[in-house]
Amino acid sequence: MPKVGMEPIRRRQLIQATMEAIDEAGLADATVVRIARLAGVSAGIISHYFGGKDGLLEATMRQILKDLGQAVHERRKVLPEHAPRDHMRAIIDGNFDRSQVNRAVVKTWLAFWASSMHQRSLHRLQHVNDRRLYSNLCHQFRQCLPKQQAREAAGGLAAMIDGLWLRGALAPEGLDVDRACKLAYDYLDEKLAHSAEHTALRNA
């Protein structure tokens, strides 16, 4: 059924199939044949559209990061500019949306975390994402707390988010999003409670 304009369709299919394959069998056993079968195409097509398996894996990680960024952005763009608490709650919510907190995405994240330790291209992507989470939080906390305290709070909340997410990924019963959000909100409010003498920008 060859038609023109298949490239974006195939790319989406293959990226989706990559996550499914990693969910099914893990990154180590996500072979090109397996991924292609899940996408309903031939193995050769992967090299055609992504230049090889590595290209597909990198594109998959990019997609996940893009989805995460969008999930956060969607929630933040409706907020007023000066509302640090709301913005940080939006960041928390966005991280636990993660464009569906489904098993496949969660497992793929974890696999890429491990891989990024030994693949420069993946590490860059992953590091940019880490820094962005921290910087965004830091900037928001900075509106309520002095610099040093803001840095600490941002580091703590970033760790809390990733930790909740990691433990959710590893738990057989999966991630309890409501519980995770609640724990992160609580940490956030604890930190903001100490901003009494600083500025009083907390809303609702």
Next chain:
Amino acid sequence: MPKVGMEPIRRRQLIQATMEAIDEAGLADATVVRIARLAGVSAGIISHYFGGKDGLLEATMRQILKDLGQAVHERRKVLPEHAPRDHMRAIIDGNFDRSQVNRAVVKTWLAFWASSMHQRSLHRLQHVNDRRLYSNLCHQFRQCLPKQQAREAAGGLAAMIDGLWLRGALAPEGLDVDRACKLAYDYLDEKLAHSAEHTALRNA
């Protein structure tokens, strides 16, 4: 140089070499030849002592878990029985000692986390460890807080510990142990501060 009683020596060498290989090249490229070379022995010896590569990997994870358990135990055994804050600080310290927070151990942990998603034997080991951290924290918080609050606090502190550790593992500059401990201590103290009306067992 064949001598009797080589088994425990070789096992230690090979487990150590496995972590070094994972540090150097990642789990995917930690081949038996590479591991054997690092240990200064032949590849065949792995099957001889561990029944195969999988056996060696499982033994390596067991070793890491054992070291972690010991690091915590060492710090707790000198404490009085009823001192929840001290015990939890000991648990935090133990988790960030992790028998040397060296790069090799950190990378191996992360690799096993990812693998445990698809290998039943590794998942069991990993799950037992996660539950133990949570249960220990829960038991300690229970001495200062009502059941539901204790569960939440334990879940939050466990996530904080793992999150700090994960972000430390991924950061190019490595894990800043003092900073991590401080953030975990702060979280602990925040949670204990709410135990005013409950029991007053906080020490120093």
Next chain:
DNA sequence: TCTTTTTTATTGAACGTTCAATCAACAAAA
């Protein structure tokens, strides 16, 4: 409208590489 040609999309068998596991052969110690 009906060919013919060109372009785009795809397949899957073949190839070369890499890996873990095996095992016959060997060496030092008992």
Next chain:
DNA sequence: TTTTGTTGATTGAACGTTCAATAAAAAAGA
């Protein structure tokens, strides 16, 4: 001489990549 420990070449399975072959769609020509 027997036992224990070790080697490393060999084996077969599995992998990613390549590419000649093919088929459908689009474009060009009649």
